[in-house]
Amino acid sequence: xxxxxxxxxxxxxxxxxxxxxxxxxxxxxxxxxxxxxxxxxxxxxxxxxxxxxxxxxxxxxxxxxxxxxxxxxxxxxxxxxxxxxxxxxxxxxxxxxxxxxxxxxxxxxxxxxxxxxxxxxxxxxxxxxxxxxxxxxxxxxxxxxxxxxxxxxxxxxxxxxxxxxxxxxxxxxxxxxxxxxxxxxxxxxxx
Ligand code: IMP
Numbered sequence: 001x002x003x004x005x006x007x008x009x010x011x012x013x014x015x016x017x018x019x020x021x022x023x024x025x026x027x028x029x030x031x032x033x034x035x036x037x038x039x040x041x042x043x044x045x046x047x048x049x050x051x052x053x054x055x056x057x058x059x060x061x062x063x064x065x066x067x068x069x070x071x072x073x074x075x076x077x078x079x080x081x082x083x084x085x086x087x088x089x090x091x092x093x094x095x096x097x098x099x100x101x102x103x104x105x106x107x108x109x110x111x112x113x114x115x116x117x118x119x120x121x122x123x124x125x126x127x128x129x130x131x132x133x134x135x136x137x138x139x140x141x142x143x144x145x146x147x148x149x150x151x152x153x154x155x156x157x158x159x160x161x162x163x164x165x166x167x168x169x170x171x172x173x174x175x176x177x178x179x180x181x182x183x184x185x186x187x188x189x190x191x
Contacts, residue, residue: 001025001188004032006052006066015172019181024188032060045070045082046129049120057122065121065184069176071150073138074112076104084149094149098142101153111137113154115176119184128187132180147171 004027005016017026029035038055040048045068052066070081080087080101088096105111112135119130135157142152144164151163156174163171172178 002027002063004029004056004060004062004064006038006056006064012067012177015177016181018172019178020185020188029056032056032062034060038066040068043082045116045118046120048082049118049129050127053120053122053127063121063123065119067117067119067177067180069115069117071101071154072114072116073101073105075108075110079104098150098153101138101150102140105138111139113138115150115154117176117180119180121184121187130180130183130187132176132178132183134174134176134179 001023002025003020005013006029007013008029010028013026013028017024020026034056036055038052040051042048042051048068049066052068053064056062056064056066068082070084072078072081080097084097085091086097088100090096114133114135117132119132121128121130136155136159137157138153139155139162142164144152144162144166146167147164151171154163155161156163156166159166163175
């Protein structure tokens, strides 16, 4: 089956494609000639994932899915959450985002956090949501050089290393995104 993944992030495509296997032909936005900057202005991860999937479905009339991820910190009432990419103001400035997060958590005992990924799938004109969560905590300073975003300050439960220290292979096995994609994969296989 053909499925459009509403992303142009080659890295994500590869990661998701490895989980979905050969039975799914994954197409990027570029592959369907979509160069639009798809709006993601909802106030929840679910809302954003659905907004992106619907945008593609309405215009290209194809089966498709989109994802959205956020870091939810318990002591900050779930922030930065849906605003994770632009927590410090400028989109995708990971260094500034991490510094802001560490500052907000200064003096706080509770460092519990989780990454949550939501995938919205539109298949045969029906909508489905899948969620992947990895629990963990925010440490007091950055550690490790791999990955992206908040990886250097996030230690997943059961590990002593940060995502950035664990490296991509380990991270991709246990990550929020992998868990959400596993659920999508299971759903597709059961159909
Ligand atoms: P997106 O929805 O995948 O674009 O993720 C939104 C933002 O969440 C990113 O810009 C990162 O700041 C953060 N983020 C998402 N996934 C990860 C991850 O696996 N590690 C660290 N940060 C992440």
